[in-house]
Amino acid sequence: MDSVTKRYPDGTVAVDRLSLEIPDRTITVLVGPSGCGKTTTLRMINRMVEPSEGTILVDGVDVQKQPVNTLRRSMGYVIQNAGLFQHRTIADNIATVPRLLGWSKQKARARAEELMERVGLDSSLAKRYPYQLSGGQQQRVGVARALAADPPVLLMDEPFSAVDPVVRKGLQEELLRIQGELGKTIIFVTHDIDEAIRLGTKVAVMRTGGRLAQFAEPAELLSAPADAFVEDFLGEGRGVRRLSFFPSEGLDLLTEPVVADGATAEQTAAAREASGAPYLLVTDGEGKPLGWSEPGSLPGGSPEELLPYGRPFVAGQDSLRVALDCAVLSPTGWAVAVDGTGRVVGVVSQETIGEAIRGAHAAGRKADGAGRKADVAG
């Protein structure tokens, strides 16, 4: 995208000399306050809006040089509220672009069924009409419809902003999964910075007047906002949110303060001594957490005597942010680490997590410094 400008006849400039290079096979998020021209930018890619100046190249080909409907059929298009055809069944909705491309009915139908599965819709919904589906399901249909002709590029215009936060999170995870499986180039517009950070491989922050404020990876955006506008737009808790990008993998987990339910007094005393930790985590026969035992009390008593262990985090899979959150929520200040099946693999204190964070920051600075040096050398 090379210095693209959209100026309306009344003189309003929606997008001002915007240049972006969108990497292949990743999710690029355009984010900004309303009226910053992010939707206009997206709509210029499939020529729903014609740019006033500048050129947009897709795989080196100028979008202006292609017949408009051929261009649009080669890009998936997902909008807010899904925009489903109320008079068509779910399967027919998904088959829209294949049918436009002249596929046979059977082939289009088979494709629709395949896609329903891919976006996590039950095949029994194929013959339903859009009004019979929930907002989240409708949006899944919208995504399936956009994927139907297997376009390399997917344009998504605030697709998840009309659904409730829980459903939105599910849809976001699903999108990341689909992206991982299919490797599409996705351009995603949102006004929600958290959504941008969660989904984007790269995030373009736009400011009012249609200008690019910063184009960077989410972690970089959080650690080094380009200016006061970006910093303000990122909002509160920038530091804590950045922890989402640090894995919990290297955390120093302690196994000594973990005892099985029904352990003898000697075992307990040994565990206390070995760990030096004030609390002991009691697990059941399968190694799943039961609760914290207070200093001086013996495990093996009724579960009511144990302090709740709160929410565990999955070691290696969850980020440091989740681990820290678990530790903060825990009444003992210690977080419980479990494996994928829910078995305890260790416990970790807030202090240890804090050290890990400092370590990660230091590593990040070193990497940054190395990168800068390499830049200078290059």
Place this chain on the structure above:
Amino acid sequence: MNILHFVNAFFSDSARWHGYDGIPTRVAEHIEYSLLALVIAAAIGLPVGLVTGHTGRGGNALAFIATAARALPSFGLLVLLFVLMGLGMLPVMIPLVVLAVPPILVTTYEAVRSVDPSPVDAARGMGMPESRVLLQVELPEALPLILGGLRSAAIQIVSTATIAAYVSFGGLGRYIVDGLYQRDYEKVVGGATLTALLALLTLAVFWAVSRVAVSPGVRRSA
């Protein structure tokens, strides 16, 4: 003597059920005039309404024409045209068409305009040509309202087609005009009753058409 008595007398007279002035002939004539007028009115109103609704242009002009046409008295127009053009089907058809075009035109225009813009945007964004956007997205979604416009036009035509009898055509108006002239009120009431029944039949036909033509996905909102 009450109206029911008239109705009963009219319909139980076996002589009424055959011949050139019999009920079947007059009903058939009435349906013929009505259908012809409706087809002509739809042929004018639907395309114009669809295209103006789709492009969103010409709405003010449409509203003006429709209001003006609605203000024209059908009977006065008939007499005027009859004087100007002489005896013929055209002076009968013009007032009926003028009567029916405004509801068809205005409701079609409004129906297409009021289609949810997001599926239309999605259709365009997926590379659907404009003609298909109109015929495969806007038309099916607007169909319940469009049929509503056609239905009210049809009912107005059916009730107004009685005026054809004033210029010596047939139809159910024949009974009313002749009955008044002959002071045969049984005939007047009979003709009026048949016209009312035909209007109800029209409603039933439109209900059946909408069951078949409107997608179940859209019907709930109709």
